[in-house]
Amino acid sequence: MIPFNNLNPIYDMLRDEMNEAVQRVLRSGWYILGPEVEAFEAEFAAYHGGGYTVSVANGTDAIELALKAYDIGRGDEVITVSHTAQPTVNAIEQTGATPVLVEVLEDTYTISPAAVEAAITPQTKAIIPVHLYGQTADMTALKQLADKHSLILVEDCAQSHGAKHHGALAGTMGHIAAFSFYPTKNLGAFGDGGAIFTHDANIAARLKRLRNYGQASTYHYVEKGVNSRLDEMQAAILRVRLAHLDEHNTNRQAIAQIYNTALEGVTRPYTAPNHEHVYHLYVIRYPHRDKLMQQLQEQGISTKIHYPAPVHLQQPHIDTFGTTDLPLTKRITEEIVSLPLYIGMKSQDAETVADAVNRIVAGLAQA
C-alpha cells in the first residue's frame, strides 16, 4: 500500500526537537501571543530576507486580513483563479469584496496575466495569484500589471513555502503574502496556522491589531478586528520545521525528479523558466484520469484530485458565478491527478508508483 500522504516521517525525523519545543511551551505557562510566536515571526521574516511576519490562525484568515489591511471590501473587485482551493475565494468574500475569477495558463496551471488584464475594471483593487502546487505564478508579468493599474498584489503562498521566481522567494514579490501552515503544507504545523508577510511596517502594525480584536494595547480597541492568532504550541513546532524547510523541499524535489524521469504517456508538471518548484503536490494530467486513479487504487496506490471541480462550479458558488465560463480551467480539473509525494517518502515507492502509472497508461492506450 502506498498512501497519498503520510505525515509520520516528519515527526520521526524531528522527534527530539519537536518534543523539546512542546515541553518548552508546556512549561512556560504562556500559550497565546508569547515568546514562541514572536520568535517564529522574526525567523519567518528572516527566512524571507527581512520584513515583517504577522502570524494568524490559518491561511484563509491570512488572505482575508491581508485584504482588509488595505481597506479592500464591499464595492471592490479582487481578481483570482477558479482553479484553487475554495478558501482563496471564501477569504475575498469574507471581506465583502467581489471575487472575479479568471483563467489559468495551460502549462503551469497558474493565473494567466493576459486574463487578469482583460478582467480589470475601475472597481478592481487587488490581484491574488495562487502559487499552485509549489510553483509561483508569473510574478514578473503580474507585478507589471499591478504597477500599471495601481493594484495590490496579494500572493497566496499556501502551497509554495520556499518556491522561487528569478531567485526571489514566494511571498516577497507582491505587496503582501498569505501563508497557510495546515499540516500537509510544505511548512506545516501540527494543527492550524497561517501568516502574513509584508515589507510594510505600517501594514504589519495594522495586521497585529486586526488579528487581535482590533486592540492597539490591552483593552484599547481602535478598529473592529477578529480573533485570529497562532498559538504558542504551533509557533514552537513551526520554528523547528522552518529550520528544516529547505532540506524538506529538497526531499520533495528528489521524489518529483524520480517521477519526472520515469513517467511516460502522461503530462508531467511543467516548471517554467526561472522558477524553482517545491512540489507541494505532484500533479499529472491524463485524459482518462478516472480510470487511471481507479486502477492505481486497485494496486494499493492512493491518489487525489486538486481540485475535482473549479470553485465557480462547486455547489456554494454555482449561483454566484453563474455566468463565469472558464473552459480551460474546467478541462484541467477533469484531467488532473495528484500522485503520492511526501517528506520522507521512499524512492522505491515513487518508482513503484511511476511503473504502475506507465503500465496502466500503456494498457489503456491499447484498449
Ligand SMILES: Cc1ncc(COP(=O)(O)O)c(C=O)c1O
Ligand atoms: C491555495 C490555498 N489557499 C488558501 C488555503 C487556506 O489555508 P487554510 O486551510 O490554512 O485556511 C489553502 C489551504 O487549503 C490553499 O491551498
